[in-house]
Amino acid sequence: MTLPSAPPATGTAPPGSPAPAPAPRAPRRLWRTLSPYTYIAPFFTLFAAFGVFPLIYTAVVSLYRVELQTPGEMEWRGLGNYTALFTDSYFWTALRNTFTIGVLSTVPQLAMALGLAHLLHYKLRGRTFFRTAMLMPYATSVAAATLVFAQLFGRDFGLVNYVLSAVGIGPVDWQTGTLASQVAVSSIVIWRWTGYNALIYLAGMQSIPGELYEAAEMDGASRWRQFVHVTLPGLRPTIVFTAVVSTIGATQLFGEPLLFEGSLSGGISHQYQTLGLYLYEQGWGFFHLGRAAAIAWVMFLLILLLVGVNALIARRRSRTETIR
């Protein structure tokens, strides 16, 4: 895969260059060494102030009592925010929900994306149309998508229940049922991200050398065997990448559960409150910024753990395959 070729550079040599420049004098040489830093300075200034500092300072804030109304006043609490967290049953509910919604949304999403990418990889009439149409949900905001899905999943008059009742199922209470509400919330994630992941997989498939398929074909491998023995191994790095990104995304899930019914508690009995929503509820619902920071830090550690597990699985699988 290569980038679109750059346009031919016109007027490469800036005009009006005088006779060969004399050897650079000391200040000029100094400028030569320093000037690269002026190019990265704008980014790194912003990066330090709004990226790195908040991330690290979250750990500090999590050790203090900080109220939303008086964010300038910090009172030392030690590990108090963490013990309060671990004794709150809603924290554990949110942790469990984050995990189950994460699985419910990530697994079908990536599986379907893989299947769609396989189909998109054929020579197709109107392939740009198919690709673009499938990416459309990705262009929608979480808020807009969730509001539409909340309407579709309405208990009494929602279209989903209407269709289900036509085939003799339901009505399903998509709001109060634990599994039902989590399936509904997950379906928003699946809808928004399946096409995006399909395109990522498609890009990965296109970089698998064609000779591998030709060789497999000569060996008489069926299409399915080609998929399993050529496509899947070739896609491994891409699959790991999407798994990591989706896992991180699932850990952060916030807008979908917030706007599904508009409540900070994620349903009447917290049945679909995620960690992200729990953080927001503690900080901006109950004004406990310190406790919210503790949740953020727990989420950060959780992400590191999940990414580590992901990497381990990927490494072990590649090892077993080389042995085979």
Added chain:
Amino acid sequence: MTSYAGRTRHGGKLTYAILTVAVLVSAFPFYWTLVAASRSNADLARVPPSLLPGPHLLRNIEAVTLEADIGKALLNSLIVSTSITVGTVLCCTLAGFAFAKLRFRGRGALLAVTVATMMIPPQLGVIPLFMLIAKLQWVNQLQSVILPGLVSAFGVFFMRQFLVQALPDELIEAARVDGASTARIFWAVVVPIARPGMAVLGLLTFMTAWNDFFWPIVALSSQEPTVQVALRQLGGGYVHDQSVIMAGTLLGTLPVLLVFGLLGRQIVGGIMQGAVKG
């Protein structure tokens, strides 16, 4: 993006059938937004539901502008997303150029730090960030969303990868021999070549900025909303008229859909390029 490495097989009927279903599933919620936004609330509660657009679109739009200041929200979103896009593309092209073509001490380490943080969700830093903008008295002001939005580690990496491949070293050397300063080289040589990459980064940045949700609802309120803040207000449980909520959703989604309709091809290309590099 047209290297079809050895795959010359045409898709069969089943392939087209499945892909068409996928397209319909992708498109249906958009269509439904239009249907629901143009119906009365009573229509939406009817069984069987009406599946075609109705006559109440304008009335619902009028109602939603009373519930939430959608006009101001659209304008604010345009200001915020445009500022973030211009600023990000500029910062990332400058830094990407330095990382791709200039030699300086600490280059490898700084790039590694940038790439490492690409995966860390900015959401985790919201509490100190909120304390910071509260201290600066920026709460409810657009710069509180614009400035943090300019930080894009992905953008730096993206522009670096683009320039490593697209910008030949000889071109820079030739300009240097002619006595051009680095600044001059940047504007006269680098930017023209970087333009396709800058365009793709700009598109992706604009969409991300327009759709950003968590930080804007923390930093802004209904007095100074972006579109997403206004949608959160509509979905907050106080507006019970579903068709009005859907009218707001329609208005908030149309601008991105418009961009997507015009430039969808480039966005698809950008995501696929990014994937190969990532």
